[in-house]
Amino acid sequence: MKGEMPAGQAKIEATLPVAILAGGRSRRMGRDKAFVPFEGRPLVACAIALGRAISPLAMLVVHRDQLDEDRYRQLATDLEIRLCADDYDYKGPLGGLVTALRSGQPGNGVVLLACDMPYLTRELIQLLIERHRVGGYAATIPVDQEGRLQPLVGVYSESVLPVAEEMIGLEILRFEALFDRVRTRVIDFTEIAHLRGSERFFTNLNRPADLEAET
Numbered sequence: 001m002k003g004e005m006p007a008g009q010a011k012i013e014a015t016l017p018v019a020i021l022a023g024g025r026s027r028r029m030g031r032d033k034a035f036v037p038f039e040g041r042p043l044v045a046c047a048i049a050l051g052r053a054i055s056p057l058a059m060l061v062v063h064r065d066q067l068d069e070d071r072y073r074q075l076a077t078d079l080e081i082r083l084c085a086d087d088y089d090y091k092g093p094l095g096g097l098v099t100a101l102r103s104g105q106p107g108n109g110v111v112l113l114a115c116d117m118p119y120l121t122r123e124l125i126q127l128l129i130e131r132h133r134v135g136g137y138a139a140t141i142p143v144d145q146e147g148r149l150q151p152l153v154g155v156y157s158e159s160v161l162p163v164a165e166e167m168i169g170l171e172i173l174r175f176e177a178l179f180d181r182v183r184t185r186v187i188d189f190t191e192i193a194h195l196r197g198s199e200r201f202f203t204n205l206n207r208p209a210d211l212e213a214e215t
Helices: 007-014 043-054 070-079 092-103 122-135 160-169 175-180 208-214
Strands: 018-021 058-062 082-085 110-114 139-142 153-156 184-187
Touching: 018 043, 018 092, 043 058, 043 070, 043 110, 043 122, 058 070, 058 092, 070 082, 082 092, 092 110, 092 160, 092 175, 110 122, 122 139, 122 153, 122 184, 139 175, 160 175
Parallel strands: 018 058, 018 110, 058 082, 139 184
Antiparallel strands: 110 153, 139 153
């Protein structure tokens, strides 16, 4: 069924941890994009606010070297979110997914969110969770207006963990390769186009020019 989830189903997503990936190299931005100012607050704060609106089990996954940085610890304290050190040394988002699944609840999966997509909404994530749960998929990910997969706005079951770990062991780090190995539900953009703000969902602030275009 398309549309927003009934209010009575709000508890469904509350049991599913949300992991926000931050602390990458941010080469294209030229500085840690998590702390780039956006609408008066760090960019990552937008993702944290969304994560906490979805679930009380929200976590922020950062590189292990950044775990002790005062700004990350202060951010985690101020926004009441758990900090998790990436189990891998720059293995990209796939390593972040493995860390998130290992850090979550046994028998549960995780909602994965990028820290640089400030226009994602609770309604979108609710729809993804609903499709994921109903179909019993290992991974559920949306597609943007241009037909590109958006794996960093996805829902992943615990069954993905051994597959992703094996990929990292083989140095297969391209995230999209995961979907050839697990049962995946791809949500076409036509399934989410009716949601409020859908035209901006996948706006990615990856470079200074991207940020300038939005401010």
